[in-house]
Amino acid sequence: MALRLAKRWRLGSSQKRQDLITAYLCLLPWMVGFLSFVFGPMLFSLGLSFFESDLLTRTFFVGLDNYRDLFREDLFWKSLRVTFIYAFTTVPLGSSIALLIALALNQKLLGLGVWRTIYYLPTVISGVAVSLLWLQIFNPRAGLINNFLAIFGVQGPSWLYSSTWALPSLIIMSVWGVGANMLLYLAGLQGIPTHLYEAATIDGANNWRKFWHVTLPMLTPTIFFNVTISLIGAFQFFTQAFIMTQGGPNNATLSMVLFLYRKAFLQIRFGYASAAAWVLFAIIIAFTLLFQYSSRRWVYYEGETAR
């Protein structure tokens, strides 16, 4: 990289050199921020994961022991299971619902702007406020859901106070935040050229076929982006579990991030928590790359064939 830059510097004209300086000066604030507050701490955390350290009194090298101990700890596997269930349920559920809403809001409805605002609104509310709101909604006796079920003579579960229902409760709650995905789908839908639908109509395609053969393929880049971002976010879920259940009952909602938070800040094991963080990072990277790889088979970029 440095050699390439030096070569470009030598070969370039004075104008080009100035352009290069301008470009790097513009990039400098971001690079300083990234190196100082993201990449630097990441490297530090990677190093720390090979140490037994509380960052206060003792730090000594333990090699891969933290990773070995992590894979031997039942609670780690439990948190991994909880995280996987959450991620692989909320992402398809959230993406599907966001797409359905986007399709509905892409029609010529009365008060379209108002509807779009209403669906997007929950996204701008802070996670803590949303969690407190849902605590009341899931209240077994006075909550909205169980009172609604009671109208039909159904006795609702204890939701957050039951190890069976606590995680499903958080999954249901995740649907609340589909507004951001919905907005991206909406933008994607509006970017589909109308001539494709006209051609499909001339070919005699009904609405379902238009959706299946035009809308969905043209929307795959947006779906790919949404699912990737949602998956990364879902693997890191923390706020809801931290505020609403503290990982309970009986660790039924113990996410991986909550697990590593406990290890770092309650048990003051920063080396061990760093190892857990890097395992989570590896999992996220692995699934993202896998998804990226699979995208070659199903994501359609208009104009790609022309290139």
Add this chain to the structure above:
Amino acid sequence: MSYRLSRRDLLRLGAGAVGTAALAACAPTGGPSDSAGSQDTSQESAAEPTQIRLASFDWFANVPGIQWAEYHQMEAFPRYYEEHGDVEILWEPHGDGWSTKVLTNMAAGTAPDVMSTWPPIINTWAEKQQLLDLQPLVDLDIPDADDIFLKAGWDQCWDQITQIRMALVTNIDVTSVYYSKPAFEEAGVAFPAQDWTVEDCAQTAIELTQRDDNGQITRWGGQLRPSFVLGYFYYVEAWGGMVRDEDTLMTCLLGEEPALQAFEWIRENMWDLNCLAQTNQVNASGIPNTWTGVLPANIVAFAERSADQFFDLADAMEEGSWDINHIPTGPVDRVCMGAPDQWCVYKGVAERGNHDAVWNFVKWIGAGEWYQDNVARMSGRLPGLASSADKWPSILREIEGRLEPVQLEVILEQLKSGEARGPQLFRFQSVAEELLIPAMERIYVEGAAPVDILEDIAQQVTEAQKETLARMG
């Protein structure tokens, strides 16, 4: 005349700004007097007051209309400056996640000089050698400390593992039984006697539990303090058991017979008879589990609660319609939580050069009668200094006349008799809780497991304590 800014100019300006910023960032901190370097300025800096950073909770005061932060900055600090004009105290509010933030500050060496805290957080800080040992200073300046502080609070300022005096007491919180007199009168049940037992308690709860025509409970007789460590574990001692051993603090004894009997008593009354409300049943009412609002809302007839909500109760219930009583006596002992809030000092003051100023201030807030009286007057909480604690009931009644018929003295009796005492904490409390809390949740939150699962869990806790100690070398 116009001047066009060329790209070269822009680059020069940018480079200049970056250079200036870099120089500013590398410059020593301490304000303009440091950079000037003249004799006059150095004399000025010598006269600058010694700064003390104090971190505490904004929400701490329970007295209506009093803001804890405002009281300190407008009244307490100026009062202190009258005698110590060479000091400046900087208030730093403990916000959400304060213990986590303090920990990271400690790792960075930037923790406040004086901090509000409580067990077991303070024990962790002591174990990590982040606190100044106050004992040598206490020996010099407060030689009668063992006599002037309430024992329950003072004892908990000593760390058994590191053998240091971790803090001075701000105030002590005590669990007592709060009861609604109309609930008892309507059911024709006698008010709880001072020496009531756990059998009396269960029987009273049964008699006070009300059901509707469908058999649904509309009011539970009572509720225990909704905390495993600060509530249920005390019943283990009431049955003659121990949470953990006294010497190493690492052997979990919650699987022993007295502990299991105590836990079964709680479980039976909570789940089989349901005369004591379950946590989620109270949560379902929409009233926080720790709040005395359950009494005026008639959700329970009596409840174990903290000593911090007198003014709310006086507002919510008719004068003379509620009172306070002791915790019921178990087969062996009568025991409840008596845990202090504390002022501790960060070890870094030794290098910061304000060690003496910090100690003088901590002594003033911990052992000074004016400040400790004001703990009662401004926060409504029970001071740790015994002489101020004695005045506490009358101070509260001066503030709120409707507290006149309430037996506030019961709380002092609980402290002085040894009924109120500190929680039995493990050497590595968070490691123990990681195993104990899920098990307790299975038993008491879900009602899905018998208490004897604790036999196995107790062994796991002991093993985990040993492993943690071994890992720490």
